[in-house]
Amino acid sequence: xxxxxxxxxxxxxxxxxxxxxxxxxxxxxxxxxxxxxxxxxxxxxxxxxxxxxxxxxxxxxxxxxxxxxxxxxxxxxxxxxxxxxxxxxxxxxxxxxxxxxxxxxxxxxxxxxxxxxxxxxxxxxxxxxxxxxxxxxxxxxxxxxxxxxxxxxxxx
Amino acid sequence: xxxxxxxxxxxxxxxxxxxxxxxxxxxxxxxxxxxxxxxxxxxxxxxxxxxxxxxxxxxxxxxxxxxxxxxxxxxxxxxxxxxxxxxxxxxxxxxxxxxxxxxxxxxxxxxxxxxxxxxxxxxxxxxxxxxxxxxxxxxxxxxxxxxxxxxxxxxx
Amino acid sequence: xxxxxxxxxxxxxxxxxxxxxxxxxxxxxxxxxxxxxxxxxxxxxxxxxxxxxxxxxxxxxxxxxxxxxxxxxxxxxxxxxxxxxxxxxxxxxxxxxxxxxxxxxxxxxxxxxxxxxxxxxxxxxxxxxxxxxxxxxxxxxxxxxxxxxxxxxxxx
Amino acid sequence: xxxxxxxxxxxxxxxxxxxxxxxxxxxxxxxxxxxxxxxxxxxxxxxxxxxxxxxxxxxxxxxxxxxxxxxxxxxxxxxxxxxxxxxxxxxxxxxxxxxxxxxxxxxxxxxxxxxxxxxxxxxxxxxxxxxxxxxxxxxxxxxxxxxxxxxxxxxx
Numbered sequence: 284x285x286x287x288x289x290x291x292x293x294x295x296x297x298x299x300x301x302x303x304x305x306x307x308x309x310x311x312x313x314x315x316x317x318x319x320x321x322x323x324x325x326x327x328x329x330x331x332x333x334x335x336x337x338x339x340x341x342x343x344x345x346x347x348x349x350x351x352x353x354x355x356x357x358x359x360x361x362x363x364x365x366x367x368x369x370x371x372x373x374x375x376x377x378x379x380x381x382x383x384x385x386x387x388x389x390x391x392x393x394x395x396x397x398x399x400x401x402x403x404x405x406x407x408x409x410x411x412x413x414x415x416x417x418x419x420x421x422x423x424x425x426x427x428x429x430x431x432x433x434x435x436x437x438x439x
Numbered sequence: 440x441x442x443x444x445x446x447x448x449x450x451x452x453x454x455x456x457x458x459x460x461x462x463x464x465x466x467x468x469x470x471x472x473x474x475x476x477x478x479x480x481x482x483x484x485x486x487x488x489x490x491x492x493x494x495x496x497x498x499x500x501x502x503x504x505x506x507x508x509x510x511x512x513x514x515x516x517x518x519x520x521x522x523x524x525x526x527x528x529x530x531x532x533x534x535x536x537x538x539x540x541x542x543x544x545x546x547x548x549x550x551x552x553x554x555x556x557x558x559x560x561x562x563x564x565x566x567x568x569x570x571x572x573x574x575x576x577x578x579x580x581x582x583x584x585x586x587x588x589x590x591x592x593x594x595x
Numbered sequence: 596x597x598x599x600x601x602x603x604x605x606x607x608x609x610x611x612x613x614x615x616x617x618x619x620x621x622x623x624x625x626x627x628x629x630x631x632x633x634x635x636x637x638x639x640x641x642x643x644x645x646x647x648x649x650x651x652x653x654x655x656x657x658x659x660x661x662x663x664x665x666x667x668x669x670x671x672x673x674x675x676x677x678x679x680x681x682x683x684x685x686x687x688x689x690x691x692x693x694x695x696x697x698x699x700x701x702x703x704x705x706x707x708x709x710x711x712x713x714x715x716x717x718x719x720x721x722x723x724x725x726x727x728x729x730x731x732x733x734x735x736x737x738x739x740x741x742x743x744x745x746x747x748x749x750x751x
Numbered sequence: 752x753x754x755x756x757x758x759x760x761x762x763x764x765x766x767x768x769x770x771x772x773x774x775x776x777x778x779x780x781x782x783x784x785x786x787x788x789x790x791x792x793x794x795x796x797x798x799x800x801x802x803x804x805x806x807x808x809x810x811x812x813x814x815x816x817x818x819x820x821x822x823x824x825x826x827x828x829x830x831x832x833x834x835x836x837x838x839x840x841x842x843x844x845x846x847x848x849x850x851x852x853x854x855x856x857x858x859x860x861x862x863x864x865x866x867x868x869x870x871x872x873x874x875x876x877x878x879x880x881x882x883x884x885x886x887x888x889x890x891x892x893x894x895x896x897x898x899x900x901x902x903x904x905x906x907x
Contacts, residue, residue, distance in 0.1 A: 307491040308500035311467060335463040339537035344464035345509045349544060350502020357501070381495035386882060387547045387855065387903055388505060389701045391728050391745055392540065393721040408743065409705040413881045414854060414905065416703050418743070431720060431730070433703055433745065435855055435903055437882065542726060543699065543747055545857045547884050547901055549877040564899060565861040569725045570698060570749065572859050574899070587876065587886070589859055589901065591699055591747055593726065619803040620812035623779060647775040651849035656776035657825070658818020661856060665813045693807035696860065700817060703855045 287369065294368050294376070295319045301380065302326075302358045309354055312347060316358065317402070321365050323417070324358035325404045326351065336396075343396025343429075351403050352419040352432040353388050359405030360415040360436035383438055386414070390432040398423035413439040443525065450524050450532070451475045457536065458482070458514045465510055468503060472514065473558070477521050479573070480514035481560045482507065492552075499552025499585075507559050508575040508588040509544050515561030516571040516592035539594055542570070546588040554579035569595040599681065606680050606688070607631045613692065614638070614670045621666055624659060628670065629714070633677050635729070636670035637716045638663065648708075655708025660742045663715050664731040665700050668746035671717030672727040676750060695750055698726070702744040710735035725751040755837065762836050762844070763787045769848065770794075770826045777822055780815060784826065785870070789833050791885070792826035793872045794819065804864075811864025816898045819871050820887040821856050824902035827873030828883040832906060851906055854882070858900040866891035881907040 299316035302309060302324070312334070318325040328351065336344025361383050368376050402422050409416040419432040455472035458465060458480070468490070474481040484507065492500025517539050524532050558578050565572040575588040611628035614621060614636070624646070630637040640663065648656025673695050680688050714734050721728040731744040767784035770777060770792070780802070786793040796819065804812025829851050836844050870890050877884040887900040 301494075305494055306500065307489050307494075308503055309492075311489050312502070333463050333467050336465075337537065337540070338457075338461060338463075339533070344462065344506065345513070345541040345544070346468070346502070346506020347464055349505035349509060349546070350500065353501045353505060377495065381493065384493070384551075385501040385546075385548050387545065387884070387901075388501070389543065389545045389745065389857065390505070390541075391543045391720065391747070393728065395540075408703065408740075413907075416705065416855070428720075431745070433701065433743070433855075435703070439881075543728070543745075545701065545901065547876065547903070549884065564859065564896075569751075572699070572861065584876075587901070589699075589857065589899070591859070595725075613806075617806060618812065619801050619806075620815055621804075623801050624814070645775050645779050648777075649849065649852070650769075650773060650775075651845065656774065656818065657821045657853040657856070658780070658814070659776055661817035661821060661858070662812065662814020665817060669813070689807070693805065696805070696863075697813040697858075699857065699859045700813070701855065701857045702817070702853075704853050707852075 290369055291365050294365050295362065298358060298361050302354060312350060314351060314354060319358060319362050321362060323405045323407060324355055324362055325402060326355045327400060327402045330399050340395060345392060348392065348396055348421060348430045349388065349390045352390055352421060352430065353385055353434060355403040355405040356417040356419050356434035357383060357385060357436060359407055359417045360438050363407050363410045363415055364438060383436060386435040386437055388432060388434045390430060392430050394427065394429045396429050400424055413437065446525055447521050450521050451518065454514060454517050458510060468506060470507060470510060475514060475518050477518060479561045479563060480511055480518055481558060482511045483556060483558045486555050496551060501548060504548065504552055504577060504586045505544065505546045508546055508577060508586065509541055509590060511559040511561040512573040512575050512590035513539060513541060513592060515563055515573045516594050519563050519566045519571055520594060539592060542591040542593055544588060544590045546586060548586050550583065550585045552585050556580055569593065602681055603677050606677050607674065610670060610673050614666060624662060626663060626666060631670060631674050633674060635716060635718045636667055636674055637714060638667045639712060639714045642711050652707060657704060660704065660708055660733060661700065661702045664702055664733060664742065664744040665697055665746060667715040667717040668729040668731050669695060669697060669748060671719055671729045672748035672750050675719050675722045675727055695748060698747040698749055700744060700746045702742060704742050706739065706741045708735065708741050712736055725749065758837055759833050762833050763830065766826060766829050770822060780818060782819060782822060787826060787830050789830060791872060791874045792823055792830055793870060794823045795868060795870045798867050808863060813860060816860065816864055816889060817856065817858045820858055820889060820898065820900040821853055821902060823871040823873040824885040824887050825851060825853060825904060827875055827885045828904035828906055831875050831878045831883055851904060854903040854905055856900060856902045858898060860898050862895065862897045864891065864897050868892055881905065
């Protein structure tokens with residue numbers, strides 16, 4: 284692995300830590316980052332009693348779905364900054380990541396959130412100097428698509 | 440209070456309980472229903488370490504904001520069913536409420552979620568036989584508007 | 596071609612006519628339906644002076660893009676009704692199509708609408724008894740993606 | 752009228768011309784700008800055969816509604832730049848307005864677009880250095896609300 288690839292890997296590892304264990308609400312959701320590169324990120328989480336939103340059908344709360352999609356969208360928008368982060372001192376990278384924020388989010392709920400494990404992924408659709416647009420998906424087991432979303436993120 | 444008004448009040452009380460304490464994820468968010476009638480509902484919740492999304496600025500997670508807006512939208516969509524619920528036996532009302540679900544949600548993040556207490560409200564924009572559209576707002580203290588949203592809900 | 600396939604083809608041909616030449620505003624936009632089956636539809640249109648929205652850069656008006664995406668979304672939602680239309684008398688099919696309407700639409704503008712010819716496509720994401728959700732895309736020449744969208748349609 | 756007020760008025764007059772008669776597709780829609788100041792803008796247009804989208808019910812095309820809402824949102828986002836434009840030479844103002852563009856748009860269709868005259872308005876919800884968020888509404892006669900929308904605009 285050359286120096287550039289190593290510095291990129293460090294950046295992605297930092298993002299995986301930040302979006303997985305360091306963000307308090309992501310811990311509440313039980314999110315683990317399962318992958319991240321310049322094109323986007325993936326996350327996984329397990330069903331728990333706490334995450335239920337429909338007590339009649341015992342399915343995921345719509346707010347859990349929107350929160351995880353927003354998180355994987357933010358991870359993806361942050362990951363698209365990898366080239367800009369290269370060679371920057373740690374303080375500058377922190378400041379850059381602190382500025383990342385959601386401008387708006389749309390979620391389409393396609394099927395009830397039923398199952399034991401869920402995964403979510405994001406893919407960059409537009410990445411400008413200031414604004415990134417990301418499309419997100421959430422799947423239950425057996426690759427069943429339960430929700431899609433689109434988020435616009437401030438990145439500069 | 441005449442019988443009709445009393446039956447409506449019972450329905451709204453049931454919704455306040457359902458959306459406040461009975462939905463597990465709403466308990467995680469610390470939501471209290473502070474008002475509900477045929478036009479919409481209001482909720483409040485307090486800042487907690489668990490709800491932080493930006494560790495640099497100690498502000499609410501975007502997913503907390505989207506989850507609370509989805510919850511107050513669902514409460515508002517359910518409340519619009521009050522006339523339909525009148526006179527129905529308990530089992531039918533339960534079945535009716537179990538069918539309420541979010542079809543899609545848009546959230547616009549206007550300002551960082553900073554403060555000690557937050558409130559959210561929903562207002563019915565369209566209420567058909569099958570689908571309701573609700574506009575939602577979230578305020579921090581001093582009536583500072585931090586987010587707005589729009590949700591489309593299945594109600595029949 | 597057996598009877599069922601022929602009846603389906605008749606239904607799709609009717610949709611191609613309706614969404615292409617019979618809708619007055621689609622004629623203004625210059626839309627041609629280039630394909631339609633149970634999974635979705637495709638359309639094409641050419642740049643014209645009338646469709647310009649940014650006089651500085653001579654690019655498509657954002658409203659042209661949203662209008663075409665809404666049209667291809669409506670075509671796709673209508674096409675998903677093919678099984679329900681099978682065997683129905685003409686009057687019932689007309690009544691069914693008259694009820695199709697957009698509930699809400701989101702459009703993400705990814706790149707300026709520059710070029711001579713544009714194509715748009717829709718794909719069904721959710722198709723229930725009452726509501727369909729469609730994802731749409733618009734490309735300029737060379738398969739350059741200029742906009743994506745999502746629409747929720749009343750279909751019953 | 753002092754110099755500053757006069758310069759602001761010139762800027763708003765320029766926007767009224769640009770969004771009314773100078774944008775080719777806005778002419779197709781028949782849009783007139785009926786008011787504009789730093790808080791937002793208003794537009795009006797008349798029903799015409801060309802603008803029909805549902806031939807069964809003779810109502811406005813959903814794409815006309817989305818296009819007009821996008822236009823009044825763009826007018827509102829541009830108008831929010833008035834303070835930044837003050838004192839700038841003409842060339843700089845042109846360049847500033849050429850950069851204004853829609854990032855994303857959501858439209859909620861509340862009632863069929865039936866009637867002879869329609870009006871649309873926009874109101875600034877968030878105005879940062881780079882991005883503005885605008886809420887829009889469209890009314891038919893008698894103040895009947897037929898659609899609402901939200902747009903995110905690049906402004907810097």
